[in-house]
Amino acid sequence: MEALLLTPVFQRELRDARVEALLAIQTAMQPHESALAGAVHSALAPLVQAPQALQPLAAFQEPFLAEALPALASSIVEETLLRMLWRD
Amino acid sequence: MIPPPAPEHLNTRAHPASLPPEAAPSLLDASEHVAAASDSHDSSLQSASRRLLMERPSGGRADAGLAVDPTPEATLVAEAFRPQAEQLLAELAAAGLRLTANAAQQQAALAAIQAAVKAVAAEAVSDTRRQMAALAAELRPADPSPAGQSLLWRGAQCGWACRLQRLQRRDPPSQLTVGWRAAHLTRRLPGDPAAACTALQAAVNSRPYHQQQLTLSATAPFRPALQPWRHSCSPRFSSAS
Numbered sequence: 001m002e003a004l005l006l007t008p009v010f011q012r013e014l015r016d017a018r019v020e021a022l023l024a025i026q027t028a029m030q031p032h033e034s035a036l037a038g039a040v041h042s043a044l045a046p047l048v049q050a051p052q053a054l055q056p057l058a059a060f061q062e063p064f065l066a067e068a069l070p071a072l073a074s075s076i077v078e079e080t081l082l083r084m085l086w087r088d
Numbered sequence: 089m090i091p092p093p094a095p096e097h098l099n100t101r102a103h104p105a106s107l108p109p110e111a112a113p114s115l116l117d118a119s120e121h122v123a124a125a126s127d128s129h130d131s132s133l134q135s136a137s138r139r140l141l142m143e144r145p146s147g148g149r150a151d152a153g154l155a156v157d158p159t160p161e162a163t164l165v166a167e168a169f170r171p172q173a174e175q176l177l178a179e180l181a182a183a184g185l186r187l188t189a190n191a192a193q194q195q196a197a198l199a200a201i202q203a204a205v206k207a208v209a210a211e212a213v214s215d216t217r218r219q220m221a222a223l224a225a226e227l228r229p230a231d232p233s234p235a236g237q238s239l240l241w242r243g244a245q246c247g248w249a250c251r252l253q254r255l256q257r258r259d260p261p262s263q264l265t266v267g268w269r270a271a272h273l274t275r276r277l278p279g280d281p282a283a284a285c286t287a288l289q290a291a292v293n294s295r296p297y298h299q300q301q302l303t304l305s306a307t308a309p310f311r312p313a314l315q316p317w318r319h320s321c322s323p324r325f326s327s328a329s
Contacts, residue, residue, distance in 0.1 A: 028212040028213070029208070029209070029212050031212070032208045032211050032212050035207075035208050035211070036204065036205065036208040039201075039204030039205075039207065039208065040173075040176075040201050040204055040205070042204070043197055043200035043201045043203075043204055044176075044177075044180070044197065044201070046188075046193070046197060047177070047180075047187050047188050047193065047194065047197045048180075048185060048186065048187060048188075049186040049187065049188055050186055053185050053186060054180075054185065064176075068169075068172055068176070071171075071172045071175075072165070072168065072169050072172055072205070075168035075169060075171060075172065076164070076165055076168045078168070
């Protein structure tokens with residue numbers, strides 16, 4: 001497997017596969033973005049000592065999603081494709 | 089080799105809520121494989137997050153979210169999100185937000201965030217399954233032969249559940265590579281790619297609802313055969329190539 005990972009052809013295919021997987025995951029999550037932001041915001045609220053300190057959901061949503069969604073998709077791909085490839 | 093789907097699974101047009109568990113066998117198989125793999129995965133991260141999910145306090149919005157079809161894929165997504173959740177907490181603290189110093193409460197909040205992500209992911213998985221079932225049903229009349237159905241069904245399986253399924257087949261590396269790259273499906277499965285492309289094109293043109301899904305499908309298994317007409321089909325289609 002290690003040798004295969006060093007093969008240029010395999011690396012190219014892996015890059016393509018990763019891009020496609022990211023696209024698929026982001027597309028699947030797209031309709032649920034607002035629900036995700038709302039639920040995470042709600043989960044964070046009890047952590048904050050000053051109740052008003054956390055941004056309102058409307059302000060929290062955009063920056064959170066912009067950062068979290070790509071990272072989430074990337075994590076999923078890493079958890080599946082890359083880790084499983086390495087294990088095989 | 090991916091086992092071909094049974095034709096009756098392509099017949100369903102039922103609403104996903106009413107779909108029997110066997111309506112999309114490949115995906116359910118994938119779920120089982122993922123579950124098996126997750127169970128055997130001794131990563132401390134996964135076991136820690138699993139513990140957290142089990143030990144989290146009851147009540148709250150995240151608990152309500154968990155009631156939504158907690159599929160193995162959704163669990164995987166929630167586990168994968170843990171680093172981001174931890175980073176989010178760290179960033180909030182770095183930004184000067186006074187967070188509780190109680191470690192147990194922080195862990196409970198992390199678990200709640202994961203539960204929230206899990207609920208959202210479960211809905212996304214459900215949506216993906218629904219779209220794939222609808223797409224398979226939509227495309228079926230174009231090529232009713234078993235080989236054509238099989239090819240189209242594979243083409244429709246471009247959600248991440250499908251990718252997980254291929255991953256979990258645990259082929260030797262060389263075959264895993266081939267299997268994971270859906271582009272190779274046209275070589276490995278019997279069938280007529282041209283007929284499949286015709287059906288896909290017809291579906292794209294007649295059902296805007298499916299465009300997004302077809303975009304994903306067409307970027308992989310049918311890419312070579314779609315080349316001649318892809319750029320004239322739709323902006324979305326072209327931009328995905």
